[in-house]
Amino acid sequence: MHNGRFHKMHGLGNDFVIVDAREEAFAPSPAQAAAIADRKHGIGCDQLIILSPSSIADLSMRIVNADGSDAQACGNATRCVVALIGRHVRIETVAGILEGRADDLPEVAMGQPHFDWEAIPLAYAVDPTDMPIGHGALERPMAVNVGNPHAVFFVDDVQAIDLETLGPQIEHDALFPERVNVNVAATRDDGGLDLRVWERGAGLTLACGSGACATAVAAIRKGLARSPVAVHLPGGVLTIAWTEGEAVRMTGPATYVFEGRTDWNRFG
Incomplete structure (x- = not known):
């Protein structure tokens, strides 16, 4: 014992x-x-x-x-x-x-992100960069796996989203056979990101490191941010650095x- x-x-x-x-x-x-x-x-x-x-x-x-x-x-x-x-x-x-x-x-190196629908995983073949799903005010997320699966929604105001209601709905959407972490993000004037996360199996958290990584990667890929990215969560700030083909690095x-x-x- x-x-x-x-x-x-x-x-x-x-x-x-x-x-x-x-x-x-x-x-x-x-x-x-x-x-x-x-x-x-x-x-x-x-x-x-x-x-x-x-x-x-x-x-x-x-x-x-x-x-x-x-x-x-x-x-x-x-x-x-x-x-x-x-x-x-x-x-x-x-x-x-x-x-x-x-x-x-x-600082930790979280490995390389994965974008293939089978690696995320998704239940069927669909473009992970613009997925045809929607729940309430949240629609067409980008999916990425950073060791666990994430759906990233970009919105105008993260505080305006009822994530406590929508989070569990999206977490259990049939498109995600292993469930999914739900990220709601908005760009900031200073080049950073605001982020709130509904964490799979845990619910709303003050911070989610893998969520910050997934969201920063999605923002960089979409041209909404540049590495390194300051990700502002309710609990504080994480700095995420990523270059295509390399591991995601997180400092905080x-x-x-x-x-x-x-x-x-x-x-x-």
């Missing part, structure tokens, strides 16, 4: 319970993970992060959403793990090996909140 030690961290308010299980195994069920993430009866977090040994990298990272489902990638969590380890580190994830360095503002803060210890058995 794992010793019950955990770290609480956040990236711009996107918060995590991080369990270092490299020496003592920790494999909670989906129901246990959801109980840990519960903000009223558990520890509370957007995602539970489990670190374990890796034969191909410095360590392996499992990402579990607040609803108990597994996620392939999370940029804010990756940045927090890099800051926790405190050095250059290679991290094995379901989405591939990610690399980061622990500077004053940790990672905050250590506290260390705790608990009895995992209490979560079922």
Whole structure:
């Protein structure tokens, strides 16, 4: 049984319970993970992060959403793990090996984005740059996979969108067989982007690192922004750099909140 030690961290308010299980195994069920993430009866977090040994990298990272489902990638969590380890580190994830360095503002390389409809994935062949779907005020998004699937909608005013209602509708649209993260973005006069995200399996978050990456990539591809892009989220600003054919690089803060210890058995 794992010793019950955990770290609480956040990236711009996107918060995590991080369990270092490299020496003592920790494999909670989906129901246990959801109980840990519960903000009223558990520890509370957007995602539970489990670190374990890796034969191909410095360590392996499992990402579990607040609803108990597994996620392939999370940029804010990756940045927090890099800051926790405190050095250059290679991290094995379901989405591939990610690399980061622990500077004053940790930077992580999130891999190359994918634009093919099968890689996103979509349920059938359709142009991912201008998809023929719409929900309320949101229509014709661009889809991109940055380790996990994202739909990016460009609008005039991100605050005018009822994302709490539209987010879950789009997340579960039949076009997305693995569900999708929903990004609503607007260009700024200073060349940056405003962004709000409905995160698959977690809901509205103060920040989403992979969403910032996906949205910046989509904006650069559409000629709406130039690299590097300052992406303004409710929790703060992330800087995203990307050149066609290269990995997306994300820089931003990672905050250590506290260390705790608990009895995992209490979560079922």
